[in-house]
Amino acid sequence: MEKENEILAKMEEEFAAKFGAQETRAYFSPGRVNLIGEHTDYNGGHVFPCAISLGTYALVADRADNKTRIYSMNLADKGVIEFAMSGLSYDKEKNWANYPMGVVKVFEDAGHKASHGFDILVYGTLPNGSGLSSSASIEVLTALILNDAFGFGLDMVEMVKLSQKAENTFVGVNCGIMDQFAVGMGKKDCAILLDCNTLSYRYSKIALEGASIVISNTNKPHSLASSAYNVRRAQCEHALNELKEVKPELNALGELSNEAFNQLAGAISEPLERQRARHAVLENNRTLEAVEALEADDVVKFGKLMNESHYSLRDDYDVTGKELDTLAELAWQIDGVIGSRMTGAGFGGCTVSLVKNEAIEAFKEKVGKAYTEKIGYAPSFYVANIADGTHRIK
């Protein structure tokens, strides 16, 4: 992996070439991997993600006018993109810059108006579209750049909420709070147990004796994940509304125990929606059980629950698909794999596996070879380091 000082040196050079040499501030915003608790956030349940050392760097200089010019070294073909710092609306032409633009817009709407623009150079070490939250990474990054430059005095949770709002209202993806929260609030060597109903959270130290978190990327070309995602959300909301008819005090699927769900499930008229809701309820309770196991040093149980999470996402929630199922099934066959499941929204993207250190090389080789034979192209692997959330470097 590239070192931070080397990355920043390369960026300084590029910044000077694009915008002219100036004093800059430097920031980093991580990506995230969710260990367990999938499609539970917008159902008022728990998630257990961590921020990772792959993410997005930015160099920033103030401009005197109201314009921002932004350039990504990863998307050089898009060139320098310009936008005004007020009155923004979604503009397809501006491509990836809609993420930072969305954050500028929700800040303005919340009364945090920028009084000037910036020159910004961005460089990402996260593979785009891999489901490791490159979009949340750049959203929270933008929020911190604004908060820092204008002294708005927002705390990180407020910035996280505004970043999610930008994704929901400006970009149009109806995501939950997990990604922005994990990116903004991440802490080195810890996962975050977050209750998405109340936003109460705590850090849980991840000390895997002799094992590592391995991320496997399906490298599946971008799919129509966001429309299928919104459909799952709507199905759960409809199921919840039917449950409320028999249990009016219910606010979220995440409030139900498995037993309570089994008793009430008949109130959900559509079998498919009953299935979706069952995943949301069982996955939430599984997440709490998994965190308890991990904190009691029962990594084996944690791994087993990861596998069960995948079955449920495959069978009840139907968000895995051939590529993710292939990666998980191959992983389960390898000695030294403690657990493996899809992570993130699904439909493509990545799996997360706990792998004993001595088995990592064999894991990459065997899974890589068999996956390539079956799917027709190769996966990629990253050993994840759990990192701090979005911060200023200098």
Ligand code: GLA
């Ligand atoms: C995406 C969304 C999150 C969450 C996950 C599924 O990553 O952005 O809010 O719903 O999918 O757990």
